[in-house]
Amino acid sequence: MAEERVQRRLAAIVVADVVGYSRLMEEDEVATLAVLKERRTKILQPIVRAHGGRIVKVMGDGVLLEFPSAVNAMSGAIELQRKMEDSNAALSEARRMLLRIGINLGDVVVDGSDLYGDGVNIAARLQSLAEPGDIYVSAGIRDQVKRKLALDFADLGPKSLKNIAEPVHVYRVLYEPAATTGREGQAALPLPAKPSIAVLPFTNLSGEAEQNVFTDGLTEDLITDLSRNPGLFVIARHSTFAYKGKSVDVRLIARDLGVRYLLEGSARRAAGRVRINVQLIDAVGGDHLWAERFDRNLEDIFGVQDEVTNKIVEALVGRLASLPARNRPKSLEAYDICVRGRSLITAFTSFPDAIREARILLNQAVSIDPEYAEAFRWLAFVYWQLWAHSIDVTEENRSRAVELARKAVALDENDAAGRWILGYLLAYEKRWPESDEEFAAAFTLEPNHADALVMWSELAAYAGRASEAIELTQRALRLNPHPAGWYYWELGLAHYAAGQYEEAVKILRMEATYRSASRRILAASLAQLGRGDEAMREAALFMASTPNFRISHWAIAQPARDMEIVQRFVEGYRMAGLPD
Structure with a gap:
């Protein structure tokens, strides 16, 4: 009998795997399986179909995908990472489901509906190398897509992969992160008239997770110090921390935040000393304007912060009048x-x-x-x-x-x-x-203190100046393009005060703020629109998390100079069924 010929074909192979799956299962098996099933049904399957691919097989927390071209595979993988990121926004950091993805273009062996061979094995090895949220690709994928997709790549060099005879040249995909909810579809932010800067979260090089708090604090304090200088436009902390732990091209970050300059660095704290490396980058021109290394006693940390701030100000706007000491x-x-x-x-x-x-x-x-x-x-x-x-x-x-x-x-x-x-x-x-x-x-x-602008907007809304309140929050969102969810809470409140209930519902249902106590304003907005069943459901969900809420206490407590605005809220709360 003639020997059966082995079927082969060239394919773009994608292997994706959930980071920390065992930990997630150990902490809450039922919830983890439910989220995984939902993500496969609502995110993975539609994306694979849309890009002409197929799911070869599911392997517990991993998946093997085949696409007809490198471009399809890359486009699908990027969309998958973006939609996973969007879906994670409503979860605590510990419960977020992150993917590692590897992509390879190679010859595969076809066995029924399954695939085998080095083409598959290399994709799997690339996936295991990748950092959480990243996509690693072979040189073949990179060469195929570099002129067809608007992407940049970080060259990681040749890597020896397990059970693969020859080293494989590996690249990390530098794709633009998904837009924050509420900004999808908007054009790139224009650069301000002032020198504009964002301080990216410093990298903790101490090798100890507990030092993340110190490193984050250093970043936050530098943002605060720079914000005190009236000659600079400084992006707020929450927006820059959206990039923590992510490998994103600085040009894309600058474009997303609408700034020209970025400060990035690292810190190592050990044995009573701290070593800090910082560099100031012109993301438009691509130049490194200034870089320095500080190696000091830990007690000198605040002096280092002052030095870094002064050098940045001098580099961007020249010497300004000295500010009062903090x-x-x-x-x-x-x-x-x-x-x-x-x-x-x-x-x-x-x-x-x-x-x-x-x-x-x-x-x-x-x-x-x-x-x-x-x-x-x-x-x-x-x-x-x-x-x-x-x-x-x-x-x-x-x-x-x-x-x-x-x-x-x-x-x-x-x-x-x-x-x-x-x-x-x-x-x-x-x-x-x-x-x-x-x-x-x-x-x-x-x-340009973003948080202060938003809190002032609340007082403006309760004073009967709803249009001003909306404008103030929009100003704050320019300084903080990826804000904490309560920014949208305050924006929804301002729209409710203006009688713009449809807009309030749209904003308050954003994932960024939906599961907060802003649900009571959402319930009132729905009630004002005559959507009683939805309003009462949101009111019940709000009361489940805030059982002590009473309309009477709320009404007395509000900082309202215009009592008609308070009565508008009271009316909506009562219509939604919240307790007096």
């Missing part, structure tokens, strides 16, 4: 604890628990360093959130918040964040002249 902590232990606490304050997952944990940490920080202004201002905001969001509704928390905010301003009257926090709390005390004075001081110190 209130620096006298204890590194207090600083570390404060950084941990402030990272929890705007958390949307397990919101009440995050706020309670932040209260413990920040109380520890101020007990260690009783003159640490930043720790006092964040602690003031924590006590206000406990009261305002019906987590722990006591007058003691309310009065304590104001007391702590005054303490923070007394310790550092030149801290813009301290001034707007005090101004915001004073508005809830109906002390309008004092509140206005504090916000005016904040904007004098830092005209």
